[in-house]
Amino acid sequence: MGYSLDFGWLAGAAGVIASGAAMTLLLIAVTTLAATFLSILGAAGKRSGPKPLRLAIGAYVEVMRNTPFLVQLFFIFFGLPTLGIRLDPILAAMLAMTLNMAAYTIEIVGAGLDAVPRGQTEAALALGLRPRQVFVKIVLPQALKVIYPALTSQIVIMMLESAVVSQIAVRELTYEADMLQARTFRAFETYFVVTMVYLGLSMGLRRLLIAGGRGALGAGVS
Amino acid sequence: MIEFTFWDILRNLLLAARWTVLLSLAAFIGGALVGLVVLFFRIAKTKWVKRIASGYIALFQGTPLLMQLFLMFFGLPMLGLRIEPWTAAALGLTFFASAYLAEIWRGGVDALPRGQWDAGASLGLHYLQELRLIILPQAFAITRAPTVGFLVQLIKSTALTSIIGFEELVRTSNAINNATFEPFKVYGLVALIFFVMCFPLTQYARRLEQRAGAR
Numbered sequence: 043m044g045y046s047l048d049f050g051w052l053a054g055a056a057g058v059i060a061s062g063a064a065m066t067l068l069l070i071a072v073t074t075l076a077a078t079f080l081s082i083l084g085a086a087g088k089r090s091g092p093k094p095l096r097l098a099i100g101a102y103v104e105v106m107r108n109t110p111f112l113v114q115l116f117f118i119f120f121g122l123p124t125l126g127i128r129l130d131p132i133l134a135a136m137l138a139m140t141l142n143m144a145a146y147t148i149e150i151v152g153a154g155l156d157a158v159p160r161g162q163t164e165a166a167l168a169l170g171l172r173p174r175q176v177f178v179k180i181v182l183p184q185a186l187k188v189i190y191p192a193l194t195s196q197i198v199i200m201m202l203e204s205a206v207v208s209q210i211a212v213r214e215l216t217y218e219a220d221m222l223q224a225r226t227f228r229a230f231e232t233y234f235v236v237t238m239v240y241l242g243l244s245m246g247l248r249r250l251l252i253a254g255g256r257g258a259l260g261a262g263v264s
Numbered sequence: 265m266i267e268f269t270f271w272d273i274l275r276n277l278l279l280a281a282r283w284t285v286l287l288s289l290a291a292f293i294g295g296a297l298v299g300l301v302v303l304f305f306r307i308a309k310t311k312w313v314k315r316i317a318s319g320y321i322a323l324f325q326g327t328p329l330l331m332q333l334f335l336m337f338f339g340l341p342m343l344g345l346r347i348e349p350w351t352a353a354a355l356g357l358t359f360f361a362s363a364y365l366a367e368i369w370r371g372g373v374d375a376l377p378r379g380q381w382d383a384g385a386s387l388g389l390h391y392l393q394e395l396r397l398i399i400l401p402q403a404f405a406i407t408r409a410p411t412v413g414f415l416v417q418l419i420k421s422t423a424l425t426s427i428i429g430f431e432e433l434v435r436t437s438n439a440i441n442n443a444t445f446e447p448f449k450v451y452g453l454v455a456l457i458f459f460v461m462c463f464p465l466t467q468y469a470r471r472l473e474q475r476a477g478a479r
Contacts, residue, residue, distance in 0.1 A: 108416065108462035109455040110423035112434060117455065120447035198326075205328035209427060216330060229338035237331040244326040 051226040052235060062218030063239055069132075069214060070201040070247075073139040077200075078193070080140065081147035085155055086177065088148065099148065106145030112206050114138050119210045135207035135214075143200045150192045154185030187259045194251045198244050205240070215239060268444050274453060280436035281457050287432060288419045290354045295361025295418070302366035304395075307373050317366065324363030330424050332356050337428045353425035353432075361418055368410045372403030409472040416462045416469070423458075433457060 088099045106114065118141075119134040129137065158181050166176040186193075208216035215236060223232040305317035324332065336356040340347040376399060384394035404411075426435035433454055441450045 104463065104466070105455075105459065108420075108466055109458045110420040110434070112423040112426070113437075113451055113455050113458065116434075116438075116441075117447065117451040120441065121451060124446075124448060202326075202328040205330040206424065206427075208330075216328070219331075219334075223338075230335065230342060233331055233334040233338060237327045237335060240328055240331060241323065241326045 047231055048228055049231055049235070051222075051228055051231075055222055055226075055232075058218050058222060059215070059236065059239060062213065062215035062236075063243060065212065065214040066201065066204055066243065069135060069139060069204050069207070069212070070197065072136050073143055073200060073204075074197050076136070076140040077143035077147050078151075080144040081151045082182065084144060084148040085151040088152060089155060103145045103148055106142055111138070111142050111203055112209065114142055115206060115210060131207075131210045131212045134210060135204070135212045139200060139204060139207070142203075143196065146196050147193065150189050150196060151185065153192075154189035155181060157188045158184045183259075190255045190259060194248060194255065197251060198248055201247060202240065202244060215243075268440065270449070273440055273444065273446075273450060276436060276440060277433060277450075277453055277457060280431065280433045281461075283430070283432040284419070284422050284458075285461070287350075287353060287357065287422045287425065287430070288415070291357035291361050291418055291422070292415055294354065294358035295365055298358055298362035299365035299369070302362050303369050303373070306366055306370050321363045321367050324360055325367070329356070329360050329421055330427060332360055333424060333428050349425070349428055349430040352428055353422075353430040356428075357418065357421065357425070360421070361414070364414050364417075365411065368407050368414060369400075369403055371410075372405075372407035373399060375406060376402055406476065409469045409476060412465055412469040412472065416465045419462055419465075420458065 084099050084102075087095050091099070115135070115138040118138045119129065119131065122129055122134070162180055162184065163176055166180040167173070171179070204214065205216040208214060208220060211217065219232050219236040222236075223229040226232060302317050302320060305313050306321070308314055308317075333352060333356040336359075337347065337349070337352040340352065340355070345351075380398055380402065381394060384398045389397065422432055423434045426432055426438065429435070437450050437454045441447050444450065
């Protein structure tokens, strides 16, 4: 076998890899914010909404959790235009990622809401707070603190899963890798380097989230 | 353009779904076997052996499966192996599954009280006998729910092998969609087929979890 590894192309490719990584981070940042917001509404609705809403949220969660993300992405990106809704690939990717992640985080946030003792709500109501204030100021902060580690894992998992959106030509890290290997003919080396970039991103993101959580939610977040 | 009736589409998708099922089974069985080896390393008493297993698990859990599949697909031919999409897909998913299964089972081993090991030792069992007769059966029993849960994740993950050219459900659906231009119908059916495969397993995992919680 005369194959030898060649990383000579790397110097000229650093910029492209960095811009791909930046797009991956942008995608996961937007997705995290949107999905967390959506799942707070979803988890609250699943607990105290009217029955049809509760059933609808339950069905949504089951459908999203039992079908592959790639199929959801294709369904949104190729399906919506037939309804006359044309989505930019980046928007389609953000939408698909948000809808997918929300299905997982609805359950996580829900578990956090269940973990807050009932007495907290009762005490807050007794102090004269309105129900919405009780939820936003008393229950939710405590719930988020409990679920923060699980949320962190889910964010990292979603970041790794976002590699799939290269398939609808979003110029993120995997897409740039595909383009690079087509140009350099060094497929293995290219994917190896990009895989290591992903590893660095996921470890860095986890660290960052844990440190950020400690700052924002107080000690005790691991 | 060829005309496809609804039944043509469904029949072709169901035929392709056989490969999804087969790949899931191959990866699960292969992943369980390799995962067992990783588990032995992970719970070994020697520090550097343990560290190798931790590194292996962190590597597979910290990188996208799509990248792992690409590395299999482009890397194995460099070792002189003739590689086809099926081999790359099955091997890639096997290693992916092994890391996750080893970590799940490690949780089960760690959850057992120390006394189980001590009791085994006091009965005169050596290390491997202890594992085989006392530790592993209990560890597998208490991790049955997450193991089934991971199987669901694995079935969904087979969709990614369409990208490296393995002709399973999603790749077939892309071809059909390119011919029929009915993405809602085609991808809707694909989602439905995946749902039919995964939902019963999800429910089974949930039941196992509740039973374990009640105990």
